[in-house]
Amino acid sequence: MTTNDTPRLAIIGGGPAGLMAAEAACAAGVAVDLYDAMGSVGRKFLLAGKGGLNLTHGEPFARFVERYGERRGEIARWLRAFDAEALRAWARGLGVETFVGSSGRVFPADMKAAPLLRRWLHRLRTDGVAFHMHHRWLGWQDDGALRFATPDGECLVAADAVVLALGGASWPKLGSDGAWLAPLHAAGIDIAPLQSANCGFEIAWSEHLRTRFAGAPLKAVTAHWTDRHGAAQARQGECVLSEYGIEGSLVYAIGAELRERIVQDGEALLRLDLAPGLPQGALAERLAAPRGKHSLGDWLRRRAHLDAAKCALVFEGADKAALADPSALAARIKALPLRLRAPRPLAEAISTAGGVRLEALDEQLMLRARPGTFCAGEMLDWEAPTGGYLLTACFASGLLVGRGAAQWLQRQAGI
Numbered sequence: 001m002t003t004n005d006t007p008r009l010a011i012i013g014g015g016p017a018g019l020m021a022a023e024a025a026c027a028a029g030v031a032v033d034l035y036d037a038m039g040s041v042g043r044k045f046l047l048a049g050k051g052g053l054n055l056t057h058g059e060p061f062a063r064f065v066e067r068y069g070e071r072r073g074e075i076a077r078w079l080r081a082f083d084a085e086a087l088r089a090w091a092r093g094l095g096v097e098t099f100v101g102s103s104g105r106v107f108p109a110d111m112k113a114a115p116l117l118r119r120w121l122h123r124l125r126t127d128g129v130a131f132h133m134h135h136r137w138l139g140w141q142d143d144g145a146l147r148f149a150t151p152d153g154e155c156l157v158a159a160d161a162v163v164l165a166l167g168g169a170s171w172p173k174l175g176s177d178g179a180w181l182a183p184l185h186a187a188g189i190d191i192a193p194l195q196s197a198n199c200g201f202e203i204a205w206s207e208h209l210r211t212r213f214a215g216a217p218l219k220a221v222t223a224h225w226t227d228r229h230g231a232a233q234a235r236q237g238e239c240v241l242s243e244y245g246i247e248g249s250l251v252y253a254i255g256a257e258l259r260e261r262i263v264q265d266g267e268a269l270l271r272l273d274l275a276p277g278l279p280q281g282a283l284a285e286r287l288a289a290p291r292g293k294h295s296l297g298d299w300l301r302r303r304a305h306l307d308a309a310k311c312a313l314v315f316e317g318a319d320k321a322a323l324a325d326p327s328a329l330a331a332r333i334k335a336l337p338l339r340l341r342a343p344r345p346l347a348e349a350i351s352t353a354g355g356v357r358l359e360a361l362d363e364q365l366m367l368r369a370r371p372g373t374f375c376a377g378e379m380l381d382w383e384a385p386t387g388g389y390l391l392t393a394c395f396a397s398g399l400l401v402g403r404g405a406a407q408w409l410q411r412q413a414g415i
Contacts, residue, residue, distance in 0.1 A: 006029070006030070006031045007030055007031065007160045007161070007409035007410070007412070007413055008030070008031045008032075008033060008159055008160050008161075009025050009030045009031065009032050009033070009159065009160065009161050009162070009163065009405050009406070009409065010033050010034075010035065010146060010157060010159035010161070010162045010163070011025075011032060011033070011034045011035070011162075011163040011165060012034075012035045012036075012137045012146070012162065012163065012164050012165065012166060013035075013036060013163075013164065013165035013166045013167060013377070013379075014034055014035075014036035014038070014040075014041025014042060014131070014165075014175075015041070015042065015044060015045060015165060015167055015175075015176075015377060015378075015394065016042070016045055016377070016391060016394045016395050016398060017165040017376040017377025017378070017394040017395070017397055017398035017401075018034060018036075018041075018163065018165030018376070018377070018398060019034075019041065019042065019120065019121075019124065019398065020376075020394075020395050020398030020399050020402060021163045021165060021374075021376055021398040021399070021401050021402035021405070022034050022124055022129045022402065023120075023123075023124060023127070023129075023398075023399075023402065024398070024399045024401075024402025024403045024406070025163075025402040025403075025405055025406045026124070026127045026128060026129060027127075027402075028402075028403060028406030028407070028410075029406070030405070030406045030409055031128065031130075032128070032129045032130065033129075033130045033132060033157070033159070034129055034130065034131050034132065035132045035135040035137065035146075035148060035157075036131075036132070036133055036134075036135065036175065037134070037135065037136035037137070037175050038133065038134070038174070038175045039133050039134060040133065041121070041131065041133075042113075042117045042121075043174040043175055044167065044171055044174045044175070044176060045113055045117060045391075046113050046114060046117065047171065047174060048113060048391070049111075049112055049113020049114065050113075052107050052111040052112075053107060053108055053111065053112060053113040053116070054105045054106070054107060054386070054387065054388045054391070055087060055088070055091065055098060055106050055107065055108065055388055055391055055392075056084040056087045056088065056105075056106045056388035056389075056391065056392045057084060057104050057105055057106060057387050057388040057389060057392070058084065058100040058104045058105070058106055059104050061079070061083060061084075064079070064083070064084060064389070064392075065079060067384050067385060067387070067389045068382060068383075068384050068389070068393065069256055069383065069384075071358065071381070071382040071383075074358050074382070075382060075393050075396075077363075078393060078396040078397050078399075078400050079392065079393070079396050081396065081399060081400060082392075082395060082396040082399045082400075083392070083396075084106065084388070084392055087106075087391075087392055087395055088106060090395075091108065091116060094116060094119040094120055094123065095119060096108050096109070096110075096115065096116045096119065097109040103387075104387075105387055105388055106388055134150055134151050135148040135149075135150055135155075136148060136149040136150075136179070137164075137166070137179075137180065137183075138154070138183065139182070139183030139186065139187075140183065140187070141156060144158075145157060145158050146158075146159060146162065160372070160409055160412070161372045161373070161374070161405045161408055161409050162372065162373045162374065163373075163374045163375075163376060163401050163402070163405055164180065164373065164374065164375045164376070164379065165375070165376045165377045165379070165398060165401075166179075166180040166377075166379050167352075167377060167378050167379060168194060168346075168351060168352025168354075168355060168378040168379060169194045169346045169347075169352050170196070170197075170346055170347065170348075170349040170350060170351055170352050171347070172347055176352075176378070178194055178346075178352075180379060181194070184356065187369065187370060188369055189356060189360055189367060189369060189370070190356070190357045190359065190360040191354070191355060191356055191357065191360075191381075192353075192354040192355060192356075192357050192381040193354050194346060194352050194353070194354040194355060195259060195343070195346070195352070195353040195354050196259070196343040196344055196345065196346050196348070196349035196352070196353070197252075197255060197256065197259075197349055197350070197351045197352055197353040197383040198252040198255060198349060198350035198351045198383075198385060198386050198390075199247070199252070199255060199343050199344045199348060199349035199350065200242055200244065200245055200246060200247030200248075200251065200343070200344045200348070201245050201246055201247070201251060201255075201258060201268070201340040201341070201342065201343055201344070202244050202245040202340065202341045202342045202343075202344065203244075203245035203246060203338055203339065203340060203341065204339075204341065205243075205244075205245070205316070206316060206317070208312075209241070209312050209313075209316050210243050211243075212312065213241050213308075213309050213312050214241060214242055214243040215240065215241065215242070216240070216241045216308070216309035216312075217238060217239075217240050217241075217248075217309070218238060218239050218240065218241065218248075218272070218274075218309060218310065218313075219238050220236070220238070220276060220277070221236070221237070221238070221239065221250070221272050221273060221274055221276065221310075222234055222235065222236040222272070222273040222276040223235050223236075223237070223239075223250055223251075223254060223270055223271070223272055223273075224270070224271040224272075224273065224335065225254065225257060225258065225261070225268065225269065225270050225271070226261070226269075227257050228257060228260045228261065228264065233254070233257070235250065235253060235254055236250075236276060237249055237250030237253065238250055239251050241309055241313075244344065245340065245341075245344075246338065246340070247344075249385075249386060249387070252350070252385050252386050253385040253386075253387075255343070255385070256353065256383060258270065258340055258343075259343050259353070262340065262341070262342060262343070267339050267340060267341055268339075268340040269337060269338070269339060269340075270337075270338045270339075270340055271335040271336060271337055271338070272313070272335075272336045272338060273333075273334050273335060273336075274304075274306060274310045274313065274314070274333050274334070274336055275304050275305065275306065275333055275334065278304065278305075280330050280331060280334045281330075283303075283304060283330040283333060283334065284326050284327045284329075284330035284331075285326075286303040286304065287299070287300075287303055287304065287326040287329055287330055288326040288327075289303070296323060297311045297315075300314065300333075304333055306333070313336055314329075314332060314333060314336065318332065350386060350390075351378060351383065351384075351390055352378055352383075353381075353382075353383040354381055355378070355379045355380050355381045355382075356375045356379055356380050356381060357381045358380060358381055358382070361374075361375060361380075364400065364401065364403075364404025364405075364407070364408070365380070365397060365400055365401045365404060366401075366404060366405075366408065371408075372405075372408060372412075374401040374404060374405050375401070376394070376397040376398045376400070376401040377394045377397055377398060378390070378394060380397065
């Protein structure tokens with residue numbers, strides 16, 4: 001223990017997980033020092049709020065936890081202590097009301113992140129959290145002291161316990177650069193390789209499609225794919241054509257499966273139903289009607305209700321004979337093949353998959369190999385689609401480690 005009678009907890013990382021850990025530890029009577037490499041905390045949180053801060057989602061708990069894929073069992077335990085309703089109540093306690101949008105996503109009433117963050121930081125400072133900016137964590141010294149690079153040179157900090165909440169490796173300009181990998185690897189911590197999550201995927205578009213339709217939305221489409229277990233899957237939603245390929249909420253929701261297929265097979269085959277409300281047979285009958293002087297593009301807009309971007313996809317790499325055959329054309333519209341070659345780089349991704357394996361942590365998210373050191377947030381090996389699921393689990397993991405670190409410190413002190 002340090003010489004101060006009050007146990008001191010060092011939290012490294014000022015995102016939602018680190019800030020929530022600070023709040024929970026303070027509430028338990030622990031003195032908290034929070035360190036961050038940047039000049040201010042919550043930068044990625046603020047960026048997430050630029051288009052309207054999607055705090056969480058309003059769907060039932062059982063469906064909510066399914067969004068976490070293979071890690072849903074572990075994350076369900078975090079969420080039982082701090083679920084979507086608890087997060088909304090927490091925001092209300094800061095004077096920020098929320099509402100459920102038409103998609104089920106939950107937003108602050110003013111749609112902004114900055115007012116919530118300002119109020120939160122004011123409360124944390126009032127509660128005694130000490131903030132130390134421009135402190136980049138370098139790892140541990142042999143005696144266990146924390147090493148930080150600062151504008152005034154390297155400094156050492158002794159702490160009674162540590163929470164690492166250093167984010168993943170997406171958006172490195174905002175502080176989540178994955179630099180923590182080296183010291184944790186050196187400490188023998190089991191880490192799953194970091195990969196892009198909630199990102200776009202690359203497709204070899206023609207110059208015409210790339211230059212004419214980049215940024216065009218694809219609304220009301222259904223994606224069909226085969227998952228890693230060989231089972232056929234389908235999901236309806238929206239996505240966006242990009243210069244490099246395809247992105248958007250539908251792609252993000254199934255990105256983990258697509259990424260695994262690319263690792264396994266070298267590519268992922270995604271089939272898009274561009275007219276999900278129209279059965280294939282009925283569509284073929286519509287397209288078989290005499291076209292007269294209408295161009296094929298105009299005919300597709302009239303008979304299949306396809307917009308210009310969807311028509312461009314139908315024409316992309318198509319066989320002329322297939323375009324001339326109404327049955328073959330209908331089959332193409334209902335199952336347009338897209339070959340995804342690779343996910344976009346980590347620096348462009350919204351979030352990160354991989355990280356400290358949950359098996360390396362106990363139920364309080366303390367490193368088994370390094371007692372007194374806890375990990376939270378996106379640096380852990382889990383992922384979720386956009387829609388509020390990422391933020392909710394980050395908050396919940398922060399609450400868990402804040403409480404866990406306080407309990408551990410109290411046990412060490414014999415309290």
